[in-house]
Amino acid sequence: MKQEAGTNEAGLIARILAGEKELFHELIRPCERMVYLTLFAIVKNEAEAEDGAQETVISAYRHLASFRGEAKFSTWLTTIAINEGRKRLRKAKGAAEDSIEEQTEGHEGDFTPAPLTDWREIPLEALERKELREALRVAVAELPDIYRQVFILRDVEELNGEETAQALGITTSTVKVRLHRARMMLQKRLVPFLKTTAPARRGFFGRAL
């Protein structure tokens, strides 16, 4: 489905611009999950994210003619979503605190993973538990903004490093650093939660050795 959207994308856009505007529904459909999650990664509030997602889509429609096709449509749309999210955040926080984009990754903080020895004994069923998904959601929501945004784009929406860098206006090496730290923070947060899981069985990923 995604593949199909990719190959037809340019054609679809041309037809929309030529007047078949109803097709915009189809153009947006493969991206709507991504738009919402991008907004949510920034504003961290469901209603606000949904509103922002709608604004993003409307704005994309109005500015479709300015889409040059240098990036993928989804990346372009993500950029609009990020701007929309930042705008909302600024509004919410007030002009006094205009530091959203200035956050950088310092060297403070501990980004080492939590050691454990018996992970591979954790049963596959553990990954199926609702509580674990909930724990992951909470842990992601609690990541510092700069890490959460990269993590959501890379690991939830599965954009590649370059697309993520482009969308956030940072370098690919910054994406790498932030992604690594985000993953390590999540690993550390979730390990204690998983350790309590009972009966031993084979891990989901056997070691590829």
Place this chain on the structure above:
Amino acid sequence: MKLDCKHVWEHISEYIDGSVDAKLREDIERHLEHCEICSAILDSTRNILVLTADDRTFELPVGYSERLHERLAKELESSGQDSEKK
């Protein structure tokens, strides 16, 4: 070169993404062969990513898509009035 655990941790994310060079990959794999702790860290991180990519983990609000397309339909309609009708 022999890697220590800390060194492996620093590259674990890139290792998962397949973006370490061949030599480093080999060193990491050699380390993993005998290091239970690093293997467990690698597996746990991978499992978290599996869970992250699961659509059930990050769900959309119920009715999100319907509301989005409804709003869009209104926009398309009103934009049509400008260009097509008087």
